[in-house]
Amino acid sequence: MLRDITLGQYFPGNTVVHRLDPRTKILLVVLYIAALFTANSWASYGVVVVFLAAAMAISKIKLRVMLKGMKPLIFVIVLTAGLNLFYTRGEVLAQWWIFTVTREGIRSAVFMAGRIILLVMGTFMLTYTTSPIMLTYGLELLLSPLKKLKVPVHELAMMMSMALRLIPTLIEETDKIMSAQKARGAQFDTGNLLEKARAMLPILIPLFLSSFRRADELATAMEARCYHGGEGRTRLRVLRFELRDFAALGLGLSVLAAVIVIKRFSL
Amino acid sequence: MNEPILKTENLCHVYSAGTPFELTAVKDVNIEIYKGEILGVIGHTGSGKSTLIQHLNALIKPTSGAVLLDGRDINASKDSVRQARSRVGLVFQYPEYQLFEETVYKDIAFGPKNMKLSEAEIDERVRISAQFVGVEEELLDRSPFELSGGQKRRVAIAGVIAMMPEVLVLDEPMAGLDPGGRESIMENILTYHKKTGAAIVIVTHSMEEAARHAGRMVVLNHGTVAMDGTPEEIFSRGEELRSMGLATPVMTDLSERLAALGVKLPRTVYTVEQMTRALLELERGCRDAS
Ligand SMILES: Nc1ncnc2c1ncn2[C@@H]1O[C@H](COP(=O)(O)OP(=O)(O)OP(=O)(O)O)[C@@H](O)[C@H]1O
Ligand SMILES: [Mg+2]
Numbered sequence: 001m002l003r004d005i006t007l008g009q010y011f012p013g014n015t016v017v018h019r020l021d022p023r024t025k026i027l028l029v030v031l032y033i034a035a036l037f038t039a040n041s042w043a044s045y046g047v048v049v050v051f052l053a054a055a056m057a058i059s060k061i062k063l064r065v066m067l068k069g070m071k072p073l074i075f076v077i078v079l080t081a082g083l084n085l086f087y088t089r090g091e092v093l094a095q096w097w098i099f100t101v102t103r104e105g106i107r108s109a110v111f112m113a114g115r116i117i118l119l120v121m122g123t124f125m126l127t128y129t130t131s132p133i134m135l136t137y138g139l140e141l142l143l144s145p146l147k148k149l150k151v152p153v154h155e156l157a158m159m160m161s162m163a164l165r166l167i168p169t170l171i172e173e174t175d176k177i178m179s180a181q182k183a184r185g186a187q188f189d190t191g192n193l194l195e196k197a198r199a200m201l202p203i204l205i206p207l208f209l210s211s212f213r214r215a216d217e218l219a220t221a222m223e224a225r226c227y228h229g230g231e232g233r234t235r236l237r238v239l240r241f242e243l244r245d246f247a248a249l250g251l252g253l254s255v256l257a258a259v260i261v262i263k264r265f266s267l
Numbered sequence: 268m269n270e271p272i273l274k275t276e277n278l279c280h281v282y283s284a285g286t287p288f289e290l291t292a293v294k295d296v297n298i299e300i301y302k303g304e305i306l307g308v309i310g311h312t313g314s315g316k317s318t319l320i321q322h323l324n325a326l327i328k329p330t331s332g333a334v335l336l337d338g339r340d341i342n343a344s345k346d347s348v349r350q351a352r353s354r355v356g357l358v359f360q361y362p363e364y365q366l367f368e369e370t371v372y373k374d375i376a377f378g379p380k381n382m383k384l385s386e387a388e389i390d391e392r393v394r395i396s397a398q399f400v401g402v403e404e405e406l407l408d409r410s411p412f413e414l415s416g417g418q419k420r421r422v423a424i425a426g427v428i429a430m431m432p433e434v435l436v437l438d439e440p441m442a443g444l445d446p447g448g449r450e451s452i453m454e455n456i457l458t459y460h461k462k463t464g465a466a467i468v469i470v471t472h473s474m475e476e477a478a479r480h481a482g483r484m485v486v487l488n489h490g491t492v493a494m495d496g497t498p499e500e501i502f503s504r505g506e507e508l509r510s511m512g513l514a515t516p517v518m519t520d521l522s523e524r525l526a527a528l529g530v531k532l533p534r535t536v537y538t539v540e541q542m543t544r545a546l547l548e549l550e551r552g553c554r555d556a557s
Contacts, residue, residue, distance in 0.1 A: 011287050065286065179326045180365040183357040184426060185349070185381030202377065205367035209412070 009069075011128045016244060017059035018129045022138025024245040025126050031252035032122045035259040036115060044262040045114060051255045052121060059129050066121055066128075073120060077113050085109040132164035141239065154230025162218070170211065177206050270338070271299035272466060273323060273355065273434055278332035280318055292318040294490040295332075300434060305460060305467045307481030307498070309474070311512040315490040316470045317360065320436050323468070324355040353382050356432030360439050362423035363416065371397075371414070371422050372407040378430040396429040397422075399462075400455045417448045421455070428459055435459065436468040441476070449473075453480065474516045478502065478537035486511070503535045518542045 012018075017025075032051065039045050056063065070077075090104030127135070140157035147153050178188070181202045188199050280293040293315045300306055300323075310316050321327045322334050325341045325348045333340045334351075341351035359365070368374035372393055379389045397407060400421040406414065411422055424440065437456065441449040453476060460467050471477050477484055478498045486494040486501060488511045494501050501508070505515040505523060515523075516537040522545070525532060532545045 176359065177365055179321065180357075180359045180362065181377075182326060183324060183352060183359070184378035184430065185352055186377070187381070202365075202367045206365050210364055 009127065010131050011061065011065070012131070013060060013129065015059045015129075017055055017125075019244070020129075020248055021239055021241055021245045022130050022134040023142055023239065024241070024248050025130055026135075026138050026142060028248060028252045029122055029126050031249075031256050033119065035256045036118055036122070038256070038259045038263055039115075040111070040263055041266070044259045045111070045118075047255055047258050047262070048118060051251075052118060052125070055125055059125070061125065061128050066124055069124055070117070070120055073116070077116050080116060081109040081113040084112045133161055136161040136164065137235075137239065152230075154233070158230075166211075166214070169214070170207070173210055174203065174207060177203050269301060272302050272337060273300040274298065274335050275319075275322065276333045276335065278319070278322060278334065279330045280315075280322065280327060281330045282318075284330065292490055293322070296487075296490075296492055298485055298492060298495065300466050300468060302433075302466055303460075303464045304483060305469065305481050307477035307484040308468060308470045308487065309472070309477055309484060309513060310487030310493075314487040316487055317438055318490075319487065320357065320438060320468065320470060323351075323434070323436055324357050325351045326357065353430050354432055355434045355436060356427040356430050358424050358427045358435070358437040358440055360442060362427075362440075363419035366411040366419060366423060366426075369410060370408050371402065371411050374411050374422060375407075375425045375429050378426055382430060392429045392431065393425075396425040399428055399459050400425045401451065417444055417452075420444070420448075420452065424452070424455070431463065432465060434466045434468065436470075438470045439472065440469065441471070441473070449476070474502075474514055474519075475538070478516045478519075486513070498537055499535045502537045 020028075032048070035044075035048055035051075039048055056066075085101060085105045085108075086099050088102055088105035088108050090102035092100055092102055093106070094101045130138070136157045139160070140153055143151070143153045143157075182188075186199065186202055188196070188203075190196075191199070275296050275298050278293055278296040279291065282288070282290045282292055296315075296319060298306075298319075308316050308320070318327065322329055325334070328342055334342065336347075336351050336354065339347060341347050366374050368377065375393045375396060376389050379392045384392070393407070394404075397404070402418065402421050402425060406418070406422075411419060414422065420440070424437075428435070435456070440456065441452055444452065456467060456469070457480065459465060469477075469481070481498060484494070484496065484498055484501050485492055486508070493511060494504065494507070502515050502519045505519060508515055514520075518539060518541065519535065519537045521542065522532050522536050530549070533548055534545065536542045536545050
């Protein structure tokens with residue numbers, strides 16, 4: 001079912017990782033990505049993997065759930081690995097028709113595929129353990145210096161959190177309308193392309209109508225509660241860095257440092 | 268008793284199996300629906316009513332168990348699914364949000380058209396079903412989006428009735444309407460029932476409506492069938508119903524209170540008419556005794 005999509009979903013929990021300040025987690029992901037792109041050896045990849053595995057273990061996010069979320073990306077990963085495998089020059093190990101496999105090719109295929117997988121898993125860690133509200137709040141705070149440059153940071157964050165909020169609703173609604181039309185004998189998987197496109201109309205029209213209605217109602221509800229933009233707006237939950245945030249950031253920095261050191265001295 | 272037209276066998280449904288959101292919405296449900304009966308389904312919010320009824324025309328596949336239409340599993344093949352979709356009509360909660368065509372006529376015709384009926388048959392069905400739900404001919408050429416909420420609801424119900432289902436399943440068809448609207452939609456459904464002999468399954472939160480119209484009732488509690496019987500049998504177990512977060516009809520409450528005061532009514536009552544009759548009987552009884 002549509003609803004089983006887990007890409008970018010939040011899995012509520014009450015672990016240290018869940019409780020970290022969203023800003024910390026966003027910064028950690030930035031550090032993690034920097035480390036990942038600096039890494040170029042088994043040892044440095046090892047450091048990154050250990051860091052990720054530790055975060056997963058602490059937050060009780062199962063590997064199975066992550067891999068399931070990665071399904072849509074399998075094609076990209078395989079393609080990248082394939083290109084690297086066959087198009088890297090070096091010591092030839094095997095040859096068949098136009099394909100040549102080299103020692104360097106295997107190495108770079110493994111590293112590139114590993115890099116994409118680790119990159120995605122790292123960002124999943126952020127969205128799996130941080131509620132959308134907290135995520136946008138964190139982003140808003142991190143980007144707030146841009147307000148000086150007249151960037152409407154608050155408004156952008158508000159739009160983002162509303163969009164995030166409405167995605168599950170929209171999916172649910174699509175599901176419901178599809179069921180209702182199926183109950184009237186509609187079929188979505190038969191016929192040629194044109195027929196398939198036409199078959200979507202009974203879903204799209206009600207969906208558009210209800211989205212507009214919802215947007216309108218939301219705007220009215222916000223106005224009724226005196227929403228007038230970010231100016232002078234206060235928060236129910238004020239974010240404050242705790243000891244654990246400093247500890248986590250320290251850990252993230254040392255991972256990056258370790259990777260840099262390993263690269264520098266090619267350990 | 269005759270064979271049930273539709274029945275479920277140990278029906279279970281688990282949502283989002285294998286994720287942290289796993290939830291068993293329906294568990295070991297065995298219900299039977301007989302030709303020409305009106306079955307009321309009640310249960311607290313989240314008890315699995317909507318999940319259960321979406322199994323009845325194969326919109327959701329059971330996690331385990333089966334749904335049998337005339338004794339055959341409806342999920343057996345593509346063909347049996349299609350059969351079930353046209354023989355078992357399902358009206359969702361707030362069906363007016365599914366309207367999409369330019370005119371009321373076209374929207375009602377959507378179902379029959381998917382059944383590949385001829386133009387003439389489609390036309391006949393549209394007109395008949397519009398009549399069933401009290402939508403006037405003039406409205407057929409209007410856009411469904413210009414209608415009032417109650418009218419939209421009627422058009423949406425007509426869209427399902429137009430498929431002439433042998434079992435008509437309705438998920439809270441009266442939700443969000445005023446008393447007049449509720450009454451008249453219920454009457455439309457009853458007319459369809461009487462004229463075609465179709466079995467009706469109606470999910471409702473209103474004990475009064477269930478009591479008045481249903482010949483038999485099923486009470487769901489946390490995804491399992493807690494009670495299955497005539498309204499009389501079910502409402503005589505008021506205490507249990509209340510413990511499941513359900514109410515008994517007002518008249519049943521009243522009779523229970525009278526009983527507490529020592530006034531024993533001759534039988535279980537759950538409608539105003541029954542209460543009137545019971546009280547009159549009681550009075551006559553007293554007069555005869557004195
Ligand atoms: N598509 C879905 N995915 C996951 N969980 C669902 C889904 N649909 C329903 N549920 C859950 O299954 C349970 C039963 O829901 P269902 O809609 O069948 O209840 P209901 O008896 O119809 O309630 P109501 O009276 O409020 O309509 C609820 O806990 C609900 O949250
Ligand atoms: Mg429901």
